[in-house]
Amino acid sequence: xxxxxxxxxxxxxxxxxxxxxxxxxxxxxxxxxxxxxxxxxxxxxxxxxxxxxxxxxxxxxxxxxxxxxxxxxxxxxxxxxxxxxxxxxxxxxxxxxxxxxxxxxxxxxxxxxxxxxxxxxxxxxxxxxxxxxxxxxxxxxxxxxxxxxxxxxxxxxxxxxxxxxxxxxxxxxxxxxxxxxxxxxxxxxxxxxxxxxxxxxxxxxxxxxxxxxxxxxxxxxxxxxxxxxxxxx
Amino acid sequence: xxxxxxxxxxxxxxxxxxxxxxxxxxxxxxxxxxxxxxxxxxxxxxxxxxxxxxxxxxxxxxxxxxxxxxxxxxxxxxxxxxxxxxxxxxxxxxxxxxxxxxxxxxxxxxxxxxxxxxxxxxxxxxxxxxxxxxxxxxxxxxxxxxxxxxxxxxxxxxxxxxxxxxxxxxxxxxxxxxxxxxxxxxxxxxxxxxxxxxxxxxxxxxxxxxxxxxxxxxxxxxxxxxxxxxxxx
Numbered sequence: 001x002x003x004x005x006x007x008x009x010x011x012x013x014x015x016x017x018x019x020x021x022x023x024x025x026x027x028x029x030x031x032x033x034x035x036x037x038x039x040x041x042x043x044x045x046x047x048x049x050x051x052x053x054x055x056x057x058x059x060x061x062x063x064x065x066x067x068x069x070x071x072x073x074x075x076x077x078x079x080x081x082x083x084x085x086x087x088x089x090x091x092x093x094x095x096x097x098x099x100x101x102x103x104x105x106x107x108x109x110x111x112x113x114x115x116x117x118x119x120x121x122x123x124x125x126x127x128x129x130x131x132x133x134x135x136x137x138x139x140x141x142x143x144x145x146x147x148x149x150x151x152x153x154x155x156x157x158x159x160x161x162x163x164x165x166x167x168x169x170x171x172x173x174x175x176x177x178x179x180x181x182x183x184x185x186x187x188x189x190x191x192x193x194x195x196x197x198x199x200x201x202x203x204x205x206x207x208x209x210x211x212x213x214x215x216x217x218x219x220x221x222x223x224x225x226x227x228x229x230x231x232x233x
Numbered sequence: 234x235x236x237x238x239x240x241x242x243x244x245x246x247x248x249x250x251x252x253x254x255x256x257x258x259x260x261x262x263x264x265x266x267x268x269x270x271x272x273x274x275x276x277x278x279x280x281x282x283x284x285x286x287x288x289x290x291x292x293x294x295x296x297x298x299x300x301x302x303x304x305x306x307x308x309x310x311x312x313x314x315x316x317x318x319x320x321x322x323x324x325x326x327x328x329x330x331x332x333x334x335x336x337x338x339x340x341x342x343x344x345x346x347x348x349x350x351x352x353x354x355x356x357x358x359x360x361x362x363x364x365x366x367x368x369x370x371x372x373x374x375x376x377x378x379x380x381x382x383x384x385x386x387x388x389x390x391x392x393x394x395x396x397x398x399x400x401x402x403x404x405x406x407x408x409x410x411x412x413x414x415x416x417x418x419x420x421x422x423x424x425x426x427x428x429x430x431x432x433x434x435x436x437x438x439x440x441x442x443x444x445x446x447x448x449x450x451x452x453x454x455x456x457x458x459x460x461x462x463x464x465x466x
Contacts, residue, residue, distance in 0.1 A: 054382060064384065065380075065382060073379070073384060144315065146307075146374065147298075147391070148303075151299060151302030151303045152298075152306050154456075158381060180460055184461055184463055189460075190454055191455040193452075194450045194451060197449050197451050198449070206453045211455045213451050213452070214451060214453075215451065216430050216431070218436075219447040220426050220427065220447075221445050222423065222424040222425070227416060227443070230410055230413035230414050
């Protein structure tokens with residue numbers, strides 16, 4: 001996984017112009033992003049992100065996960081072999097220290113974005129990552145699936161989410177690209193996920209990323225009492 | 234997994250009635266079915282079943298799997314932890330010997346069906362299982378998926394297929410039930426799969442099995458050149 005080099009330090013402001021807002025320099029407002037493997041201490045943030053996603057998808061009635069249920073069912077196998085989470089962090093200062101997230105299975109991906117305007121993150125404190133400048137801005141959860149037609153595995157993305165104030169900055173594309181790159185690296189044949197048919201922005205985004213939307217297939221779901229009835233069937 | 238007891242031996246025909254066809258007795262034509270974990274030696278049969286499924290789904294252009302690609306990507310982890318295949322066998326004589334398919338992870342499920350008419354299986358020799366009376370009639374391939382809303386795993390069924398001449402006898406229901414039972418046994422929250430929107434018989438069958446058809450979701454797929462482009466993205 002290639003990591004973008006850290007940007008050069010901002011050009012010092014000319015004498016007498018120390019009060020010029022950073023946004024008026026050619027640098028704009030740098031935002032540094034990092035994608036890394038999640039670890040169990042990320043669960044509280046991941047839980048909040050899933051909750052926000054349920055609100056966005058108008059599906060809060062289906063949301064019953066707790067931090068405890070996530071903790072006991074995730075992180076049970078090596079990355080990419082089963083349920084895998086990549087966390088997206090952003091910071092206004094460069095990421096200089098990867099000790100905590102260095103993992104031979106997945107070196108962190110780093111990128112610099114030059115924004116025209118600073119981001120007003122009202123939930124900064126809620127999503128602060130490890131007490132530093134970085135905040136958690138999104139995540140992707142995926143796991144292997146299998147295509148019998150191709151005769152090889154792929155990845156299925158269960159969730160891809162970027163918090164509202166960080167959208168339309170290429171961060172969602174970074175998360176999806178990270179999964180696609182990993183799939184290619186492992187010789188996998190497909191990356192698949194689902195989208196709500198009314199979410200036209202997402203559909204446009206996914207098509208621009210090279211995905212085909214399969215119009216003919218419908219998901220069938222057996223859950224709750226209907227599923228539990230099978231125990232004595 | 235409860236196994237149905239073998240049926241009593243057929244009632245001897247009354248003297249002088251030895252030539253009466255079996256179908257005229259109250260027993261009808263017994264068919265014995267068994268669901269067991271697949272093993273690598275089943276791959277040639279599984280490959281042929283996938284090919285028949287591709288023909289049925291009018292998707293032969295997507296079918297490129299070979300016995301070799303299946304062998305090298307399946308059977309790589311313990312059952313239920315990743316890609317898992319259950320094979321459905323049928324026989325006109327009872328299954329008396331389970332040595333080959335006994336597995337503490339999944340004892341075989343056995344059932345007896347009383348048919349009104351015998352089944353004319355033109356492909357009997359192609360699908361003969363282990364040189365005995367049994368033939369392979371179908372399979373189901375599934376693997377764990379994850380619901381972040383439930384905070385727990387489920388199973389995703391990639392394929393469920395019963396050969397044409399064995400359909401409408403409850404065998405597909407047996408395969409789906411086997412996966413649903415296993416999901417409940419493992420404390421999983423959902424069993425999901427997809428269906429083509431024109432396959433009204435399948436949709437009716439799945440609804441009768443307790444499944445909900447999710448009309449709003451569409452599958453997105455990144456594959457082939459569009460996926461490979463990400464390696465240098």
